[in-house]
Amino acid sequence: MISLLFLYAYLFIFSTIELSNADTGKAIFLLAGQSNMAGRGGVVNDKWDGYIPPQSSPNTAILRLSADLNWQPATEPLHRDIDYFRACGVGPGMAFANSLLTKDSGIGVIGLVPCAVGGTNISEWVRGGHLYNQMIRRTQAALEGGGTVKGLLWYQGESDTVSREDAESYKRRSERFFDHVRSDLLLPTLPIIQVALASGAGSYVEKVREAQLGMWLVNLRTIDAKGLGLEPDGLHLTTPSQVTLGEMLAQAFPLDRHSPVTSKAARTPYNFMTTFLKLFRVLIFSTLDYPNCFKRQANT
Numbered sequence: 001m002i003s004l005l006f007l008y009a010y011l012f013i014f015s016t017i018e019l020s021n022a023d024t025g026k027a028i029f030l031l032a033g034q035s036n037m038a039g040r041g042g043v044v045n046d047k048w049d050g051y052i053p054p055q056s057s058p059n060t061a062i063l064r065l066s067a068d069l070n071w072q073p074a075t076e077p078l079h080r081d082i083d084y085f086r087a088c089g090v091g092p093g094m095a096f097a098n099s100l101l102t103k104d105s106g107i108g109v110i111g112l113v114p115c116a117v118g119g120t121n122i123s124e125w126v127r128g129g130h131l132y133n134q135m136i137r138r139t140q141a142a143l144e145g146g147g148t149v150k151g152l153l154w155y156q157g158e159s160d161t162v163s164r165e166d167a168e169s170y171k172r173r174s175e176r177f178f179d180h181v182r183s184d185l186l187l188p189t190l191p192i193i194q195v196a197l198a199s200g201a202g203s204y205v206e207k208v209r210e211a212q213l214g215m216w217l218v219n220l221r222t223i224d225a226k227g228l229g230l231e232p233d234g235l236h237l238t239t240p241s242q243v244t245l246g247e248m249l250a251q252a253f254p255l256d257r258h259s260p261v262t263s264k265a266a267r268t269p270y271n272f273m274t275t276f277l278k279l280f281r282v283l284i285f286s287t288l289d290y291p292n293c294f295k296r297q298a299n300t
C-alpha cells in the first residue's frame, strides 16, 4: 500500500517534469547590439550584394518578428525593417538558427527577434531609452504567440571604443544593461551570449574587449570574434565571417553544456529534483520489504 503511494508520487513528479520541459511554443532568441549584429555582410558602399550563403538560407522552422510585430518566415537581412537607416546585409542570425536546428532538431520552431541598430553605443541601450524599451516591447509581443525566451545574442561595443572614458565604463554599463533586461523580462537567469569585438570605431578596442572577456555573470557566455574577416571598411564582418559567427553562437548554446561560467542557481532545481527522485527510489525499494524496515526502525 505504502509502496503504491510512493509509486504514484514518483509518477506524478515525473509527469510534472515532462510537462515543464515540454516546449509547446517557439524557442525565442533576441538579437541586439549594433551593426555587426544587424548584419553588414556583403554591404559595400552602403549597398548589399544580395548574396545569401546556404548556411543562412530560409527554413520553415525559423521565423522572424517583423517591425510591425508579425511572425513571418525569416530571411536575411533579418534587420532590414529595424535598422532601416542603413543598408543591411547578412548577419549571424540565420546561420545561428540553422546551425541550432542541425544540432538539436527537438528545439522546435525558432523565433528570432531582431532589435539591433547600427552605430549605437551602450549608453543608448540604457534602461528606459528608446532602444531598450523597443527591445522589451518586441520581446513581450513575441511571447504573446506562445514560447520561451531562450537567450539574448548581444554584439555591441564598437562605438564605445572612441573615448577612453566610454571604454573604461563599458563593463559597468553593460553589466547593468544585462541586469535590467533580465529583471524587466522576469528572467533572472536569461542566457546571454555576447560577442567580444572583432573591430571598433576608435582606438580603445582592446579596452572594451578586456571588459567583455572579463565579465563573469551567471549564464553569460562571451565568444570571441577577433580575427574574423572584415569588409574593406575594417569595421564590419564579411558574409563568411557572419556565418562562422552564427555557428559559434549556436555552439555556445545551451550555455550549461560547455561553459564553466554556468549558473549554480539554474542548476539547483535540477539537482534538487534528482536527489529527490533518488530518495523516492530508495524509499520504494526499502518499502518493498517494509515490515522488516519498520521493525528495524522500532528497535532503534
Ligand SMILES: *[C@@H]1O[C@H](CO)[C@@H](O)[C@H](O)[C@H]1NC(C)=O
Pocket: 121, 123, 124, 166
Ligand atoms: C552615445 O551616442 C549618443 C548618440 O550618438 C551620443 O549623444 C552620446 O553622447 C553617446 N554617449 C556616450 C557616453 O558616448
